Amino acid sequence: MTKEKKSKPSKDLPLGFVDRQEKELLVRDFIISNIKEVMIKYGFQYLETPSFEYSDSIGKFLPDKDRPDEGVFSFKDENKWLSLRYDLTAPLARYVAKNYLEIPKPFKRYQLGTVWRNEKPGPGRFREFLQFDADFVGTKSLQADAELCVMISEILEKCGVTKSEYIIKISSRKITEELFKKLNINNNQQKLTALRALDKIDRLGWQGVKELLGEGRKDKSGDFTKGANLSTQNIEIIENELKKKIPKTDDLKEVLKIFKDYNFDNFEFDPSIIRGLEYYTGTIFEVNLKFDVTNNKGQVIQFGSIGGGGRYDNLVNNFGNYDAPATGISIGLDRLVYALTQKKEFKIKQSKPVIICVFDKNLMKEYVGLQTILRKSGISTEIYPGENKLKKQMEYANKIKSPAVILYGEDEIKTGKPTLKNLSSGEEKIIEMKELVYEIKKII
Numbered sequence: 001m002t003k004e005k006k007s008k009p010s011k012d013l014p015l016g017f018v019d020r021q022e023k024e025l026l027v028r029d030f031i032i033s034n035i036k037e038v039m040i041k042y043g044f045q046y047l048e049t050p051s052f053e054y055s056d057s058i059g060k061f062l063p064d065k066d067r068p069d070e071g072v073f074s075f076k077d078e079n080k081w082l083s084l085r086y087d088l089t090a091p092l093a094r095y096v097a098k099n100y101l102e103i104p105k106p107f108k109r110y111q112l113g114t115v116w117r118n119e120k121p122g123p124g125r126f127r128e129f130l131q132f133d134a135d136f137v138g139t140k141s142l143q144a145d146a147e148l149c150v151m152i153s154e155i156l157e158k159c160g161v162t163k164s165e166y167i168i169k170i171s172s173r174k175i176t177e178e179l180f181k182k183l184n185i186n187n188n189q190q191k192l193t194a195l196r197a198l199d200k201i202d203r204l205g206w207q208g209v210k211e212l213l214g215e216g217r218k219d220k221s222g223d224f225t226k227g228a229n230l231s232t233q234n235i236e237i238i239e240n241e242l243k244k245k246i247p248k249t250d251d252l253k254e255v256l257k258i259f260k261d262y263n264f265d266n267f268e269f270d271p272s273i274i275r276g277l278e279y280y281t282g283t284i285f286e287v288n289l290k291f292d293v294t295n296n297k298g299q300v301i302q303f304g305s306i307g308g309g310g311r312y313d314n315l316v317n318n319f320g321n322y323d324a325p326a327t328g329i330s331i332g333l334d335r336l337v338y339a340l341t342q343k344k345e346f347k348i349k350q351s352k353p354v355i356i357c358v359f360d361k362n363l364m365k366e367y368v369g370l371q372t373i374l375r376k377s378g379i380s381t382e383i384y385p386g387e388n389k390l391k392k393q394m395e396y397a398n399k400i401k402s403p404a405v406i407l408y409g410e411d412e413i414k415t416g417k418p419t420l421k422n423l424s425s426g427e428e429k430i431i432e433m434k435e436l437v438y439e440i441k442k443i444i
Helices: 022-041 089-098 142-158 173-182 188-198 201-213 232-242 250-261 333-342 361-376 390-399 410-415 433-443
Strands: 052-054 074-077 080-084 107-116 128-137 166-172 216-218 224-226 267-269 283-294 300-311 326-332 354-356 381-383 404-407 419-422 428-430
Touching: 022 107, 022 128, 022 142, 022 333, 052 089, 089 107, 089 128, 089 326, 128 142, 128 333, 142 166, 142 250, 142 283, 142 300, 142 326, 166 173, 166 250, 173 188, 173 232, 188 201, 188 232, 201 216, 201 232, 250 267, 250 283, 283 326, 283 333, 300 333, 326 333, 354 361, 354 390, 361 381, 361 410, 361 433, 390 404, 404 433, 419 433
Parallel strands: 166 267, 354 381, 354 404
Antiparallel strands: 052 080, 074 080, 107 128, 128 326, 166 283, 216 224, 283 300, 300 326, 404 419, 419 428
16 A cells, blocks of 8 residues: 655745845835835824725626636625725725714825735736825815825935936826817727726837737737727827827816925826826826836846826715715835835845854853843844754854854853954954943944
8 A cells, every 4th residue: 555645835936926035124114114204294194904805895896707806816705705905095995985974084194005916927016015005085186196296206215216216207087088088989998998008108118008909919928918999090199199298187287386386396297107097087197216227137127117196086986975086196115125225325234133152051041141131232132042063053143144153151151251253354352241242332
């Protein structure tokens, strides 16, 4: 009788997901701390909503299928579909509707949270990522739209991005709405497909977008995306109109006037900016980084968009008859972290512990006492967590990039003079206990 071989679980991650290591996370923490500082200064309220919502609340539902799986991860619970949130805006709309009578108008909130996209992954396109959102709900004032652009600029500059390294591109959904009206394109699904196609101009160029505005496009993998089936003449008119660089809608003229009041000039009008989500109703903006980075193919490219936003005056009305016009901005924090870590001048200190080597586990009381003294002095310290010989302990200290090790055996304990070894220089010093903290701080 042969024993069935047990299969081992895969060590690989699903496509579109990634492990994030300490350096990246420390940069992310740095960005988040700057975001919070600016948000407090601008008077925004911190909010957190759950990762899961009812599927119909987040607006990604396919009525011709049994499962609401267009772009979201879902499961059925007690006869209702639940989905991981696709963005942070739809949950905000649900929150506003639920708490409409209690919250101030306008309601200014910011949120930092993970979102999930059940979409085809690719280079730099993840299915799970961290977003930062800031929104005004309950105001039609375009001063709110302008202030979001000014605010995100302040955050970028606080994180070390110079004015010459980013640009805020602005446009308005009213431009495309007027264009569709002029061309007698009235079918909502056709308009939505056309908007999604136009949102890919940066990635596919006009040639690829024109295919999506027409019959459709096959990508390099062979996958075919159905197009909007617009006529060749209408596609040419759309291309020509969106290449013009003259703001002509009233909302854009008003925002540009407010920018002058703020002395804000780090923007450009770009009618080809569309923003993919269908709930935008007015001004839209996109945040672009202009410095060069190296992609995963080793090619030097300009980084491009890290997020954007716009006005969405009708979203809260999906939950009932609420007067809640809104505008907001969303930034992909993981993309911003990647961009900043690509900048040579961007450095962040990784604090590594000093290691107390273990010569005899019966001396643990002395090791713990020494560790307590150092930790109380604000020095990251750890007793070697194992029972290996000194050589292995030194290998561990070097592997984690510890700045120093402390040799504190029976002889050192008797004399009260530990040996401090600087792992960068290799220098060893026998030190009086009262001088140890001072000497370590010189190294770290």
